[in-house]
Amino acid sequence: MSTNLRIALRFLTARKRSMLMSLSGIVFGVGFFIVTQAQTSGFEEFFVKTILGTNGAIRIEDKIQATMFPMIATGAHFESKFEVAAAREARKYVEGVEEPDVMMDALRRFRNVSGVSIVVEGSVVADSSFKNDTAKVYGIRLDDHLAVSDLAAQVSRGSGSLENFRTTPQGVLMGQELANRLQLVVGDSLILRAGTEQRRYRLAGIYASGVRDIDRVRIFMHLGEARSLLKKTTGASFIQVALFDRNRAPQDAEQMEQVLKHGAQSWQEREVSWLEAFHALQISAALTVSTIILISGLGMFNTLAMIVIEKTKEIAILRSMGYTRQDIARIFIWLGTIVLVLGTMGGWALGASVTYGVSKYPIHLRGIFSADNFQVHWSIWHYVVGTLSAAVVVMTAAIIPARRAARLEPGDIIRGTSQ
Amino acid sequence: MPLPSSDSSGLPPPASRLSPPAGGSADIALRCENLHRYLGQGEGRVHVLRGVSFEARRGNVTAIVGPSGCGKSTTLYLLGLLDQPDDGSIWIRDQLMSNSSDLDRTAARGEHIGFVFQFHFLMQEFSALDNVMMPMRKLGQLTEEEMAARAASLLSDVGLGDKTHRLATQLSGGEQQRVAIARALANQPAIILADEPTGNLDAKNSGIVFDLLTRLAKENGQAVVLVTHNPDIANRCDEIKPMRDGQFVT
Structure with missing residues (x-):
């Protein structure tokens, strides 16, 4: 174990209560982030499954009939061409297949x-x-x-x-x-x-x-x-198409439209308003829950700043023993990292257990889909994004006190004139 | 440790730097010439040190004495590279350190200088053993087992062999100061700088701590420079340097 980490671990106990509060904030922030994302994406996933199970991934309907054609005029010394086929006005839809x-x-x-x-x-x-x-x-x-x-x-x-x-x-x-x-x-x-x-x-x-x-x-x-x-x-009236990879539906629909000369609509295009609503809900939930992480970060900043003030003599003695400014900064970065690691691991555990519990909670939903319990979607990305959010906040909160600690002059501290 | 790089200011080097350290023999551990230091800013700026010159020899104990505010501690912090002079030069084992980079001064502190402060300044969350191992861990020349063995031996030398695993908070003032001495000796530095090492102790503990410090330093051939108000302690040193108004006086 590096000496700086060893010192950081001991410093961690210096303000146990504030540290525990910051740690709890990170645990709850990351945990709730995972739970809300699992739920919103769970319901979105269930909605997508439902619409694919009823209306299919792609629907082929209405023949596209070109009403204007490229015109080429030739002469002895020139050739000119009018490209009009791509224009919207140049096509007409004939109902059915x-x-x-x-x-x-x-x-x-x-x-x-x-x-x-x-x-x-x-x-x-x-x-x-x-x-x-x-x-x-x-x-x-x-x-x-x-x-x-x-x-x-x-x-x-x-x-x-x-x-x-x-x-x-x-x-x-x-x-x-x-x-x-x-x-x-x-x-x-x-x-x-x-x-x-x-x-x-x-x-x-x-x-x-x-x-x-x-x-x-x-x-x-x-x-x-x-x-x-x-x-x-x-x-x-139409042809309903199922796909192996549903996410490729827009590209496939476009290709089908070009090849088959029939209108082809993917499920993403068909359900765009619902999908956008789910997406907005997901972002809104993420932002709301991220405020918990942000507030914990502020608490963390406060705690670390207090530790810097309380530990100025220790910082001076470390500097007198040959510890560099970088070592001092690293000690405080380690403090942040320890809280981050413990907080995110706790958050993962909380997130996973609450997600599991919620998935077993009975509800009766009918309307846009039929569900008898909360829908959740398990994705590693919810954990990754939750961790990244916490990492950005906690490390920002750690870097500022760390830099302040590193700037302290040992002579000033011992003399009692440090600012 | 590499020799610090030359001054990059482009100005001609000061005369003190051009002259080799007088008596630059191997027994001079520390030397300074014409040190000036100002503290404070604006109207409150005070000329604390006014051309201090000094040298400390290995195996020699020097006491700097004088009234409060005369510049004793400031001199000690400059000699210990914890602070930088506004003018003048400091050599540690023939290497000019006064205007070297922060990294070079930090490395020199770790390798060549041991500090003992008036208020012990132990790391409260660590045991006596861990406190003594702290400088060795930074220097990184010994294995964990070697460091632990050396720290235990030093604590035994200062009479704390049975209290190695006690936290700093579980030791008395005199015991804490003895741990600080063991810590100052940990890397076998050439120089021990002590700022009122007995200032916070009763007469009995003062005697114990001073005897320990001087005995161990002499055994190891280390130069000891200590600042004290205690005339009994000063009189037991090899050399006394009285100071007044930022200057040594004879």
């Missing part, structure tokens, strides 16, 4: 694509013996859609079964909210009306995505049946 199976084949060739599902969508009126309500029919191929959504898990959270749906051509899956409004249970029959068409179906399962806007309107049925009901014999 005209050749969905061709598109699916093309999409499957993208390396990051893990699943593709054709969806035919249309508005209907659902009639039960109790009342009627507006809804949206989603015609799907079950296996394809299971590959791009969490429908299986959502049905298991509801009632009925996917097998029941799979083996019932007239079967439908209905959101929990809508089923409740229509007072339907699995096995009941209902009538769906679209335009002049009207058909009877059997409720094969009730799903619960947790997203109220989805559970209130969406009815899944077999693709062929939806085409027939909605009179959309060809094409698709």
Whole structure:
């Protein structure tokens, strides 16, 4: 152990109470920083999982049709070209996907694509013996859609079964909210009306995505049946795409748009306002909790400044024994480092245990997602950033008294004239 | 220790620096010439030392005596390189140190000078053994075991062999001063500077501490310069240098 560290360890006990207060501040600051970040990012992560499990990572819809083309005029001695294809005014969106199976084949060739599902969508009126309500029919191929959504898990959270749906051509899956409004249970029959068409179906399962806007309107049925009901014999309303690496969705969507000439929207673009809200919440929580670390830093500064004043004679005697100004500064830097190390380690332990405890705390959340307990996200980065924040504050608080201690003149101290 | 670099001010060197230390023989541990020191600022500025010249020989005990405020302690701090003179030169073992860098003066203190102060100035949180090991740890020439053995031996020499692990706060004033003496001897310095080493002790302890200091220093061939108000102590030194108004008087 270095002599400077040895001296710092002894100096640490000089003002035990203030040191313990500063240390506790760092422990609580780092700990709460970790907990708040784990929670905010936990809920964000859960939200992202939910939207990926319902609407997929990318949605391909609306064909892009160029309305203006590059024009090249040639002559004997010159060539000129007008580039207009990139201009927004030069494109027109045609609703839907005209050749969905061709598109699916093309999409499957993208390396990051893990699943593709054709969806035919249309508005209907659902009639039960109790009342009627507006809804949206989603015609799907079950296996394809299971590959791009969490429908299986959502049905298991509801009632009925996917097998029941799979083996019932007239079967439908209905959101929990809508089923409740229509007072339907699995096995009941209902009538769906679209335009002049009207058909009877059997409720094969009730799903619960947790997203109220989805559970209130969406009815899944077999693709062929939806085409027939909605009179959309060809094409698709959109194609839902799942990815292996969800974070690459914006780049993939852009590439798909260019290659497939269809509008492609990533989940980040689709949910930008929610994601920004989560991000703002995360930063706000970090800033709020960082004030604890900042206040502890001020306490730390105060404590170290007091130690410098109390230990001037010791500093003088160390200097008389050959200890350099750097040695004196290092002793106080060590003091800061010891508090930082103990504080952050305590903070990690506190953060991890409170995060674990919070994750077991039951709550009933429905609306933008369905959760029955606090959502937390375990990330090493929460610990790293918490530690860095504490390091900046504590080391700044240590450096100033350290420099002051190093500047003391031993002769002045012994003579009793040090400032 | 490397010789300090020459003055970078660009001014011609003072005459005192050009002249070799008089009697620069190996037995002169410390020498100063024409030291001047001012303290305070503005109207309160006082000319404390007015051309002090002095030399301390190995194995010799010199007492600086004089009334309060005559400049005894200031001289001692300058000789111990804890302070810098406004003019004049100081040689430690033939090396000019008066205008050397802070780092060189600090290194010289660690290697060649041991201090004993009136109020002991022990590190209160450390044991007697740790206090004595402190200068050795900085010098870094011995292993941890060698340092501990030497510190224990020095404490035994000053009669504290059975109290090596006591904290400074658990020792009496006389015992603390004996620990300070052991600490001053730790690195076997050429010079021991003592500022009123017995000033805070009763007559019995004063005698013990002085005898210890002088005996050990003489055994090791160290030059001892001490500042004292105590005429009994001064009379037992090899040489007495009376001081008045910032000058030695005969």
